Amino acid sequence: MTTKKLSENETEEILNILKVRIKKNRFNLKNLDWEEIEKRLIANPEKLWSLEQMEKTGGEPDVIKIGSAIVFCDCSKESPSGRRSLCYDHEALLARKENKPQDSAVNAAQEMGIELLDEDQYRHLQTLDKFDEKTSSWIKTPSEIRKLGGSLFCDRRYDFVFLYHNGVQSYYAARGFRGLVKI
Template sequence: MLEILKARFQDNKNLHMELSWPDVEKRLLEHPDSVDVLRRMEESGGEPDTIGYDEKALQGRAKNPPSGSAERKAKEIGVLIMTEELYRRLQSLGEFDLKTSSWITTPDDIRDKGGALFCERRYGTVFTFHNGADSYYSVRGFRGYTLI
């Protein structure tokens, strides 16, 4: 898995110009559970890569247990679903979801009413939309991340 990640890191330097592979590899080796999560993401068809690091390191969201299939799948894999802020940060590094969309973390007051948020990129712009949390679209997935 580390070789796959190293190759992807080197192929996509524009996503993480401020990072070096030895630093990333060191962090990965210190967090073998995260490497296992990345392996599961790779096996599910995802292509995990590094886009930087969060200096404030978000705390776990144990008070918001999974209630939908995207959240349940993310939990099974061991990732967190991206926030709108992280999704927009990712999109500032390249063009993703040009023909698909991705569920993002949804505020509790919207989830409590059965809603959920998703994002996509069209016409050179990132859009955030809403839908029922139980909606299913074959081209809608989610983008996850892990903290190491």
């Protein structure tokens, strides 16, 4: 089992990456206070570990909302490169007879300690900048749809955010998933 705690060097490295990114404040958020954010991160080493996992897999986590909870989200322009070619969930992975992907989006997110974005969160992210113009991202699928073998994903094409459906067992090289961490 993976230890969900970073070494001192890893902690310093991810904090430096996040500090630079947050100081740029690319989404013009009000009340961004790096010292408060850093304090919360240090007090929650498992969340810091999750952010480091997001960074390692190409997510470029950044703060997208601040208030009583600081919300970090994958803000890479395209779906994180280290989290693509995954089917939707573990049940779908087990059901595939041939050409199984390495993992599922739901399982990978759980292992990383992050939440898959739902449709509202994905659409909010798209109000901050243009994401997934060449890729797509699995999103949290309502249980009613999942029970019938379906799953949802989103992307941006023609300057419009689209919501689509696919079978849970499908996977594509250009489809990954985005996640978030609340602190």
